[in-house]
Amino acid sequence: MFTLxxxxxxxxxxxxxxxxSNPAYNEWENKGSLCTDEELRNRFFHPIPERDLYFIKADDTYVGLLNYMEGSKRDGDVRLNLLMIHGDxxxxxxxxxxYFLIENMFKEKGITGLEIAIPKQNKKAKRFWxxxxxxxxEEQQTSNGEAIDYFEKQLL
Incomplete structure (x- = not known):
């Protein structure tokens, strides 16, 4: 059973x-270096009010992370900032x-759509989503010039 x-x-x-446990993510996000405790604290514990961070658990085992922010390009949408499953x-x-646990949670909250940004070179993530x-x-450029593809799904 999956829970948050x-x-x-x-x-x-x-x-x-x-x-x-996700070297491909670290390669893109941190240019190959591993996140330090301080970088993780700055990323997740200096919160933006609308942003939520959850562990994804399978029974009693931590198997992943979910980070999302309500309010997106369109009213009623949620931006999935991170859905990361432990490499193992x-x-x-x-x-x-x-994902289906998360989608059902958002539907129950009345969320009408989801968005996610994927690095252009991450073909595996694109196939998954x-x-x-x-x-x-659409495609956009990050502040450091990286190409990002934006995907959406309507939940109606």
């Missing part, structure tokens, strides 16, 4: 373990099952 548990700073070691659990359906019904919206 709010992340606290007391769980920083678990967050770090999940991040470090990838390829076994954990990401798909976690397209397989869940997300469609390409």
């Amino acid at each position: 548990e709010r992340v606290t700073e007391d769980n920083l070691a678990v967050i770090k373990e999940i991040f470090h 659990y990838q390829g076994y359906g954990y990401g798909t099952n976690a 397209e397989g869940l019904g997300f469609v390409w919206l």
Whole structure:
């Protein structure tokens, strides 16, 4: 059974373990270096009021992270900032099952659409999200010149 548990700073070691188990993400996000405790604190514990961070759990095991922010380009949409599954659990359906838990939660809240940004070069992530019904919206450039593809899914 999949559940969500709010992340606290007391769980920083678990967050770090999940991040470090995803070398492709670290390559893109941190140019190959691993996140330090301070970088993770700055990213997740100096919160933007609308942003939420949860662990994804399979029974009693932490298998991933979810970070989202309500309010997006369109009213009623949510921006998924991060859905990361621990590297040891990838390829076994954990990401798909976690996504459907999240989608149902948002539907119950009355959210009408989801958006996600994916680095242009991350073909694996694009296939994952397209397989869940997300469609390409547009390409944008980050402040450091990286190409990002935006995808959306309507939940109506």
